[in-house]
Amino acid sequence: MELRIIYTIIVGIISGILGGAFGLGGSFIMLPGIILFNIVPDYATAVGTILFSLLPPVSLLAVIDYGKRGKIDYLVGTILFIFYFLAAYIGALINKKYDQKTLEYVCAFTFLLITIYFFYHAYNVKSIKTSFI
Numbered sequence: 023m024e025l026r027i028i029y030t031i032i033v034g035i036i037s038g039i040l041g042g043a044f045g046l047g048g049s050f051i052m053l054p055g056i057i058l059f060n061i062v063p064d065y066a067t068a069v070g071t072i073l074f075s076l077l078p079p080v081s082l083l084a085v086i087d088y089g090k091r092g093k094i095d096y097l098v099g100t101i102l103f104i105f106y107f108l109a110a111y112i113g114a115l116i117n118k119k120y121d122q123k124t125l126e127y128v129c130a131f132t133f134l135l136i137t138i139y140f141f142y143h144a145y146n147v148k149s150i151k152t153s154f155i
Contacts (some may be wrong), residue, residue, distance in 0.1 A: 029059040034075075041081065049076065050136075065122040068099065073110065 033055035041048025052072045055061075062068045088094050118123065 026059075026061050030056070030061055033059065033061070050133065065125050066117055069117060071112075
């Protein structure tokens, strides 16, 4: 089997597990993963490929499980869906305007801000004990 396919399977498994566990959609692992392993030729192709992979209901089984546990706010989810759907097109237009290096810096800065937020939140906010079973 081609090495690129093996790397893609590994990235898909890791991003699926982490996305399903943390509700992050998995793209935060997919993007650096497919760039790191040179699975696609450039940043814009990486973004387009990830968006394509998320187009079908890739998280349907996780959603069913969360729904069974009553852990979905359907109103908020629907609003997020609608506005994400519309804003993603604007994001695609923005992607055309800038070169790969600029987009990578902006993406890295965004990930850095998210990382800082989660470290701050994990350190300063009392956690609520939950059961995963």
